[in-house]
Amino acid sequence: MFAAEVVSLSGLEPLATGRVRSVYAFPGQPDLLIKVATLQNPQHDYSLGKRLVRHLFPDTIHRNTLKEIECELMAALKLGEDIPGSPLARCLGVVQTDRGPGVAVERISGPDGNLAPHLQQLRKSGGMNDAVLEDLNVFARKLFDLQIVARDIHNKNIVYGHRGGVKAFFLIDGYGERNVVPLRSLSRSLNDRSLHKRLDLIAQKTRLVWHSDRCAFSLR
Ligand SMILES: Nc1ncnc2c1ncn2[C@@H]1O[C@H](COP(=O)(O)OP(=O)(O)O)[C@@H](O)[C@H]1O
């Protein structure tokens, strides 16, 4: 079905909306989601400047998505036999929808079957305990081990759900190097520094403490 069919989304409400994309359930594929650029939503209002840039450079809208796919593929290749241990939601490719091209991604669900809560919601709801904190630290260590480049990692892009019955944190957005000269992909120490900075910021916003010496969060 991926190759030939146009997936109809226009009658559906998005399950979630980020800053640039709307997230839909993939019809008939309960384990997948489809992300479509919100700009392709005809009801959305954009400034003249933004519309002009989009008009002159129409591909810029897909740049983050492309970088994300590249980064996810690279992480999967590095993981080899341990792909199920990837800290990134899997990307299954691009599908045609009646709202433009959509990226099919693995749906990360929470215990109630809804989309998994993000770190901010988890912290607010009091869901952080020692076991969950350990899962968060396993996740953080994987970002360093796999040299994931943080473009825009923040607490709404990290969700706590499960894959194949195993609970874990997953990054669902905000990764992949966008710089023309990919310095952070080339230099582990530069990328480590950037990851420490991001994770420290996340700790401050979620009342945790980030310890860069041992790559771990602790409760405040
Ligand atoms: N793979 C996923 N599994 C579960 N929830 C997701 C997934 N991808 C996105 N979401 C939810 O949708 C929201 C918006 O998606 P996101 O990819 O962050 O959009 P944007 O690129 O516009 O920021 C996220 O904050 C998250 O709550």
Ligand SMILES: [Mg+2]
């Ligand atoms: Mg996002």
